[in-house]
């Protein structure tokens with residue numbers, strides 16, 4: 001058992017993964033190194049939104065909480 005990764009929830013890992021994906025726009029291929037997802041939580045759903053600074057393409061993803069949590 002390792003002692004690292006304390007307090008890392010499934011949501012944190014998902015957010016980190018989306019942060020990486022957001023760096024490359026699926027529309028124009030622009031690499032947005034400084035970009036990040038805007039996160040909005042509404043009840044049991046989490047909305048991730050990203051706006052490409054190059055072409056203005058918007059990406060939206062929706063996560064449903066309680067689906068595949070493996071924390072605790």
Ligand SMILES: [Zn+2]
Nearest residue numbers: 025028052055
């Ligand atoms: Zn783009």
